Amino acid sequence: MPELPIPSVGQLVFAAVALFTAISGLIVVASPNLFHNALALVATLFGVAGLYILLEAEFLAVSQVLVYVGAIATLITFAIMLTRSMMYGRTSPVNRQWGKAAIFAVLFFAVLLGFVQGIPWVSNMAELPSSQETIVALGMEFVTTYVVAFEVLGLLLLVALVGAVMLARDN
Amino acid sequence: MREHWSEAFIGLLISFGLPELLATILAYAIGGFLLVFIALNSALILIWITRKVISRMQDRIGPNRVGPFGLLQTGADAAKLMSKEDITPTEADKIAYNLSPILAVFGMVMLWAVIPFAPGIIGADLNVGVIYLVALGSIAVMSALMAGWGSNNKYALLAGFRVVAQLLSYEIPMVLAILTVVLLTGTMSMASIVGFQSLTIAGFNLGFGWLGFLMPGALLVFFISTLAESELTPFDLLEAESELIAGFHIEYSGMKFAMFFLAQFVISWVWAAVVATLFLGGWQGPFVDQLPILGLVYFFIKAYAIYVLQQWIRGTFPRIRIDQMMYFAWKVLVPLMVGLIVIQAIVQKLPVPVVIQYALIFISNIGVVGIVINVLTGYFRNETIRTKRSFQPRSLIGTMQPAE
């Protein structure tokens, strides 16, 4: 007798979170109201944070919520409100190129699927270290192995601060 | 560390013959429901406290008719709001308008998940608890923006923008103050931070190793930021009645308004509880190791004391202007906290005994307290002079001078 494919709780939760993320993502591109697009984007980012948690990437998940939901989403909403012509909502979600874009999206999906199929996934993962250890290791990595990248990031943030003034002055 | 509440509870349910999965879900659901229930119902007592405290400051008695000491007044108000018409203004953005009050309550309740009430009594002891707090706190920003945008009202939109600007500005000093705590304790878990604040002398836990004693500067900055985050005076320019009528929830009525009202009061208590947890030892206190239930008592006394302090400030201080709000956040609190973090980072790596390190941290914190108090008194002194001058009777002749 073949084994019935009864999904585990983890799989069900994953399916629910993934579905939530995908549907919100669809609303982002399909809704004609710009503000609703931004709200759906927030929901999508929340869903992605949920996926990170399912991958036991706890710190990444809260960072995702803090930076993307708390800051970037607000900034995007501000940007929408700044552009006067866009404030009256209704923009068309399609333009002349949408047919070509759809074909490329499907092709891109096929390529991704091919890659994912090709990877030999490890099915029996060893027990992960506790998240406290993970965070400590992460903090150490920033200032040892990836110290150059870390300082370049600091430089990038400095450039962002300088650029912010330039941008706002133009307005 | 004491075991998490859910372990004993799940064990109990399994002993009733439930399968483990079902027992886990049931235990979490009951725990979660209890948390939501307490979170929402604490609004009844919180609003009563606010009214009583502010009434006393304004030489009034406050609610005293419904129930003993007017305790049931808030319940009566809730019943009234429930029977009110649910009005949606024309041309409102229906989705944003209706989602906003739900999100306000959602964001508030989610914060309760990481507050340690007593040893082992914490919704979810996350290893990233403090960042979770700040991250979920930003749902309030989204909610305000949605209400402001969705109401199709100029005042609401204006207030929404002010809320966002204020919450964003004060989130930075708040995060930096939390960073000083994490730097010292080496953990982001709320329960572990409380555990760090024990003070054991000769095998007896006095429970007075409060971080607030060591870092009064960070405590003060964090407390001021919580006032701004919970939109209380002197940071209530977002709902300034005389300018914006009520704030971003001006167009809401009935239960939707009640949701905003409730979320606002409970969220200020949540921040008070976080101040108590991070800086005043949470449930730590004498004899708490012997009698864990005392922890619950200590925690609630501390949290409510800070809540009353918040309301006291609310009843006393004048409102600040938006430029002052920005100035204070970005030019006073943020530089001070960055300086404090740099000093603390250096001090903690100095090759000297811990006692000297702590002494140096304490001294630098006192400096921060001094500067903040100095800025505040300077501002409020100017404000007092200005107010007095505007009330001074002027002679009619004096004002009728010919133009120069």
Place this chain on the structure above:
Amino acid sequence: MLSQYAFILILSTLALIVPIAAITIGHFLGPRRPDPVKNAVYESGVETIGDTWVQFRAQYYLIGLVFVVFDVEAIFLFPIAVAYKSPEFGLFQVIATLFFILLLVVGLLYDWRKGALEWQ
């Protein structure tokens, strides 16, 4: 670790259901007598003139940008703060951290000098 988040998941479901239920009950308990004046926008009894969604000041956007930078900085400093007390965290690491903070301080000072932190 995931069990803690299972609690968060269940709590978030409850935290959504309860306000939705409260608002729905309130919606059906209250009267429903809409009329155009009542549903009009409330602006202290004055007729609304022009659009609601007026263009707002760029200053708000600037605050948002500065906030994002500091938020990202803080989120990178948190794991470092957790690892800070470990003995492997030596002098080089301390200097690297302080340099990172210094870059941000320079940015803050620049914005300060340019008047970006002032409300005009």
